Amino acid sequence: MSEKKKTEYSIRMGSWRSVFAVPSCVVDEHMKLAGAAQLKTLLYLLRHGEEGVTLDALAFAIGQKPSDTRDALDYWINCGLLSEGGTQETSAVPDKPDAAPDEPETAPAVPEAEIKNALGQTPEKKPSVARERIRYQFDECMRYVAEDEQLRNMLTAVEATLGKQLTHTEVTCFVTLAKWHGLPCTVIPMLVQYCRSIGKPGMSYIEATGIGWAAEEIDNFEKAEKKISVLTAKRKAWNTVRSALEIPERKATDSELKYCDLWINAQRMEVELVRHAYDKCINKNGKLSFAYMNGILKRYYEQGITDLTSALKLDEQNREAMEARRQARDGASSRNAKQNLYAETSATDDIEAILDAEWAKELASGSGDYNYDD
Numbered sequence: 001m002s003e004k005k006k007t008e009y010s011i012r013m014g015s016w017r018s019v020f021a022v023p024s025c026v027v028d029e030h031m032k033l034a035g036a037a038q039l040k041t042l043l044y045l046l047r048h049g050e051e052g053v054t055l056d057a058l059a060f061a062i063g064q065k066p067s068d069t070r071d072a073l074d075y076w077i078n079c080g081l082l083s084e085g086g087t088q089e090t091s092a093v094p095d096k097p098d099a100a101p102d103e104p105e106t107a108p109a110v111p112e113a114e115i116k117n118a119l120g121q122t123p124e125k126k127p128s129v130a131r132e133r134i135r136y137q138f139d140e141c142m143r144y145v146a147e148d149e150q151l152r153n154m155l156t157a158v159e160a161t162l163g164k165q166l167t168h169t170e171v172t173c174f175v176t177l178a179k180w181h182g183l184p185c186t187v188i189p190m191l192v193q194y195c196r197s198i199g200k201p202g203m204s205y206i207e208a209t210g211i212g213w214a215a216e217e218i219d220n221f222e223k224a225e226k227k228i229s230v231l232t233a234k235r236k237a238w239n240t241v242r243s244a245l246e247i248p249e250r251k252a253t254d255s256e257l258k259y260c261d262l263w264i265n266a267q268r269m270e271v272e273l274v275r276h277a278y279d280k281c282i283n284k285n286g287k288l289s290f291a292y293m294n295g296i297l298k299r300y301y302e303q304g305i306t307d308l309t310s311a312l313k314l315d316e317q318n319r320e321a322m323e324a325r326r327q328a329r330d331g332a333s334s335r336n337a338k339q340n341l342y343a344e345t346s347a348t349d350d351i352e353a354i355l356d357a358e359w360a361k362e363l364a365s366g367s368g369d370y371n372y373d374d
Helices: 013-017 024-028 036-047 055-062 066-079 111-118 138-147 149-162 168-179 188-197 203-215 221-244 254-266 271-285 290-302 308-365
Strands: none
Touching: 036 055, 036 066, 055 066, 066 168, 138 149, 138 168, 149 168, 149 188, 168 188, 168 203, 188 203, 188 221, 221 254, 221 271, 254 271, 254 290, 271 290, 271 308
C-alpha cells in the first residue's frame, strides 16, 4: 500500500519584491472587529502610500459602493489610523491615539462638556455646521455603552428595526446623537423607524434628521410621535397632489410640501379642486406654478369653498356676472356715443345760427359790400 503524498506550500518570492507595511494594531485589535469592507479599504490605502485617492476612485478600485466605502473610511478615521484631507498618516500608526482637533470626522475632546453634564448643566452648543461632523471614537462609545443600560437598549432596538448588526461607524453615530446632541435614547429608535418607513435608511440621512430633531428639542416620546405624524401627513399630502397632477415621482421642495400641507391638511381641499386650480394655472401660464395655484385656491377658501362642485358653480356665477357687466358697459358706451352725436349736431346748428344773424346785420346796415364774382 502506497504512502499518502503530503502537499507542501511555499511562498513565491517574486511577489515580495513589492511590499508595504501594515500596522500591528490592525491585526492585534481590529482583525476581529473590522469587516471585509474596512480591511479592503485600509489595505488599498496602505498599498498606495502617500498617493491622494478620492472616494469614488477608491470605491471603484476595491469594487464597493461609495456609501460602504465611506463607512469603512469613517471606521479607520475614528480609530485614528486615517485622516481626512491628507494621506500622511495612512501608512503608519499616528504618534498619538487621539486625532488632531482639526480633523472633521474624528471625535472631539469633550472633557468640559462631560463635566457640565455631571453637574447637571447644559453643554455649550456649537454651530450646527460644526456639530454635524462630530463623532466620538468607537472605544469611547463602547465605554459609554458599558456604563449606560439605556444606550445598550437603544442600540439593540435600532438593530432590531434595521434588521442587521450595526457597524462601528453606525454605533458611533447613534451614541453621538444621544451623548453629544442630546437626542433621548427612547426617541432614536423612532427616528430610525421613520427614516426606514420613507425609504431613507442611510446613516447620513438618519444622522442629519436626528440632529435636526435635537435642535427642535424633541426630547420625549410624545414630541417624537407628534413630529412623525406631522411629517407623515405632509408627505402624504404631497403624494396625493403629485398623483392628481401626474407629476413624476420625485422629492418635493420645501415650498411644495408647504402648499400641499396647507391645501390638503389645513384647508381640507378636495384633491379634485386642487386639480381644477392646476388646469386654470396651465391654461393661463402654460406651466405649473404652486404659487399661482395657491392664489386661486385662496380665493375659493375665503368664500368657504373647498370642493369642486361649489367651485364650478361659483365660476359659472362669476361668468354670468361678468357677461352682464360687459353688456351693461357696451350699452352705456352706445348711449354715450349717441349723446355725443346729438351734442355735436346742436353745436353746429348754434354756430350756423350765429353766422346767419351776423349776416343779416351786415345787410341791414348796408355796409356789406361783397363781390360774388371773386
